[in-house]
Amino acid sequence: MTDTKKVVPLFAFYDKTGIEEYLKKQAEEGWLLEKMSELIWQFRKIEPKKIEFSVVYFPKASAFDPKPSESQLSFEEFCEHTGWQLAASKAKLQVYYNEAESPTPIETDAQIQLNNINKAVNGAYLPTWIINIVHGIFQIVLFFYTLHADYFKSVSSSPYMLAGVCWIVMLILAITDAFVYFRWHRKAKKYAEVNDDIISTPRHCFLIPVVILTTFMGMTLLMLHMGGNSMIVWAIMYCVSAIIMTALILFISKLFKRIRMSSKINRALTIVITVLISIGLVVVLLVLAEDTIRVANSRKSDYITYEYKGHTYKAFGDDIPLRIANLRSSDYEEYSTVCAERDSFLINYMKATEEPRWNALEQPELEYTVVTVKVPLLYNMCLKVMLDNFSKNYGYPEPYEADWEQHKEVDATVWGANSAYELVLGGEVQNRYILCYEHCIVEIKFDYDWQPTEEQKAMVGEVLGK
Amino acid sequence: MPRAKFQTLTEQMFYVLLCLKEECYGMDILDRVPAMTNNRVNVGSGTLYNLLEQFMDEQMIRETKVEGRRRSYIITEKGKEMLAKEYERVCAQMKDYLEIFGEESV
Numbered sequence: 001m002t003d004t005k006k007v008v009p010l011f012a013f014y015d016k017t018g019i020e021e022y023l024k025k026q027a028e029e030g031w032l033l034e035k036m037s038e039l040i041w042q043f044r045k046i047e048p049k050k051i052e053f054s055v056v057y058f059p060k061a062s063a064f065d066p067k068p069s070e071s072q073l074s075f076e077e078f079c080e081h082t083g084w085q086l087a088a089s090k091a092k093l094q095v096y097y098n099e100a101e102s103p104t105p106i107e108t109d110a111q112i113q114l115n116n117i118n119k120a121v122n123g124a125y126l127p128t129w130i131i132n133i134v135h136g137i138f139q140i141v142l143f144f145y146t147l148h149a150d151y152f153k154s155v156s157s158s159p160y161m162l163a164g165v166c167w168i169v170m171l172i173l174a175i176t177d178a179f180v181y182f183r184w185h186r187k188a189k190k191y192a193e194v195n196d197d198i199i200s201t202p203r204h205c206f207l208i209p210v211v212i213l214t215t216f217m218g219m220t221l222l223m224l225h226m227g228g229n230s231m232i233v234w235a236i237m238y239c240v241s242a243i244i245m246t247a248l249i250l251f252i253s254k255l256f257k258r259i260r261m262s263s264k265i266n267r268a269l270t271i272v273i274t275v276l277i278s279i280g281l282v283v284v285l286l287v288l289a290e291d292t293i294r295v296a297n298s299r300k301s302d303y304i305t306y307e308y309k310g311h312t313y314k315a316f317g318d319d320i321p322l323r324i325a326n327l328r329s330s331d332y333e334e335y336s337t338v339c340a341e342r343d344s345f346l347i348n349y350m351k352a353t354e355e356p357r358w359n360a361l362e363q364p365e366l367e368y369t370v371v372t373v374k375v376p377l378l379y380n381m382c383l384k385v386m387l388d389n390f391s392k393n394y395g396y397p398e399p400y401e402a403d404w405e406q407h408k409e410v411d412a413t414v415w416g417a418n419s420a421y422e423l424v425l426g427g428e429v430q431n432r433y434i435l436c437y438e439h440c441i442v443e444i445k446f447d448y449d450w451q452p453t454e455e456q457k458a459m460v461g462e463v464l465g466k
Numbered sequence: 467m468p469r470a471k472f473q474t475l476t477e478q479m480f481y482v483l484l485c486l487k488e489e490c491y492g493m494d495i496l497d498r499v500p501a502m503t504n505n506r507v508n509v510g511s512g513t514l515y516n517l518l519e520q521f522m523d524e525q526m527i528r529e530t531k532v533e534g535r536r537r538s539y540i541i542t543e544k545g546k547e548m549l550a551k552e553y554e555r556v557c558a559q560m561k562d563y564l565e566i567f568g569e570e571s572v
Contacts (some may be wrong), residue, residue: 046559054512056512070535073517073535074535074537075511075512075515077493077535078492078493078496078511078512078514078515079511079512081493081496081511082496082511083508084511104508104510104511105510106510106511106512106513107510107512108478108508108509108513108515109476109478109510109512109513109517112513112516112517112520113512115514116516196476222490
């Protein structure tokens with residue numbers, strides 16, 4: 001049987017009531033708090049007994065103090081005088097205990113007590129809440145801006161979408177944490193003015209498990225979805241790096257305390273080091289990620305090079321589902337085929353092109369995009385984006401005419417589709433179509449002089465529409 | 467409406483200042499107040515620590531001796547004025563009470 005145990009506390013910093021009740025229960029079960037660190041509380045074995053606990057907030061204390069200050073030691077002596085012993089402390093949060101029955105509480109003036117809690121919270125958490133909320137809002141605005149700017153690139157990236165969800169969750173949690181505290185403080189202040197007593201602190205320890213669960217589910221979903229050993233390794237590296245970085249910063253801060261560096265210098269240096277390590281870590285991970293993504297997206301097939309008018313060009317041989325040869329007979333066999341695919345848990349986005357070499361530009365070319373929508377709710381949005389971008393890369397006349405671009409609804413049955421749209425610009429058919437199938441939307445572009453026949457349309461639907 | 471700081475004194479504030487009519491160690495106030503009031507009023511150690519700091523900031527008391535962490539205090543003229551005002555206020559309340567309920571209620 002061990003004489004100590006360690007627990008990960010799930011209490012908000014200001015949850016005085018919750019912490020006291022918990023410690024009281026632990027003492028009745030034979031455990032007394034002896035040490036508090038950033039993440040873990042350590043208990044030692046005692047005889048089970050009833051002990052009174054008092055959580056005190058000492059605003060002058062700092063996590064960067066090399067040792068307890070004189071005022072803190074004075075305070076401790078005052079408490080000892082009335083039988084209260086210091087069990088453990090973590091910067092501004094201090095836990096005292098008293099084995100006497102009905103001891104005089106450490107705090108007998110509710111307004112002074114509330115004032116100390118507020119000062120401690122403002123010192124320890126208010127800057128963090130502000131930074132988290134501002135940063136969270138910035139990230140979410142950036143997320144939605146990027147989503148709007150390049151919808152398919154964003155939605156087809158699982159890491160990107162999960163990052164967006166995580167930022168939203170983190171913002172909600174930061175706002176909730178701050179809101180719950182300030183609402184309690186306002187009520188407690190009014191109550192204290194009338195009753196000279198303090199109301200129980202709010203419990204929202206569910207916030208911490210929600211954060212942990214969200215992060216865990218997000219990372220699991222990410223790793224399961226992305227597949228590819230290199231991406232899994234990258235995701236693991238990210239988690240391990242974050243843990244190492246946190247441990248390193250805590251170690252450095254503790255080292256500064258051990259060498260009796262002043263609190264102000266310790267805080268300033270720790271902040272600088274944290275920022276530098278964070279930037280360094282982000283840079284390293286971005287470089288590695290870019291490299292990993294480049295490797296992951298690198299062409300599976302080889303390419304060959306050819307010369308034309310003094311320049312060297314590449315001809316790729318990616319595997320694509322629909323080729324010109326499936327649609328029409330042709331003697332030309334030197335097409336370059338390129339296939340780029342992005343896959344997320346929301347959509348699969350595949351773009352394929354088949355182009356002749358530069359020395360055979362009279363040959364037809366083919367380009368198509370297939371968006372497979374995995375979440376039905378996104379179907380209409382995907383269609384809207386594709387229709388909005390239908391005439392992308394085409395020039396507009398000056399001055400712009402409102403009815404210059406038209407999306408003409410055409411017979412879909414010949415395509416085997418539910419609905420079909422044809423791009424018409426300035427009254428001219430562009431041989432560019434958007435086809436809506438049950439689970440996917442296809443955009444296909446034929447050459448300007450290639451009017452697809454009914455058989456070709458049926459073949460497109462058969463190959464791309466399933 | 468919240469009370470302005472020290473506009474009126476709580477019982478704890480009153481008795482702490484009363485204890486400091488004579489020079490006294492801060493910690494000793496924790497024993498003097500209950501003794502003075504027959505255990506009717508108790509000042510928490512944390513509350514006393516904060517009150518002494520606040521009284522010092524408001525110059526209602528001053529330090530007379532520092533021996534390591536043990537500090538002695540004594541009330542200042544300003545502190546005596548605040549105490550006197552509180553005494554008059556309580557007396558006025560008592561007078562008003564007696565006028566309404568009469569001597570026999572005491």
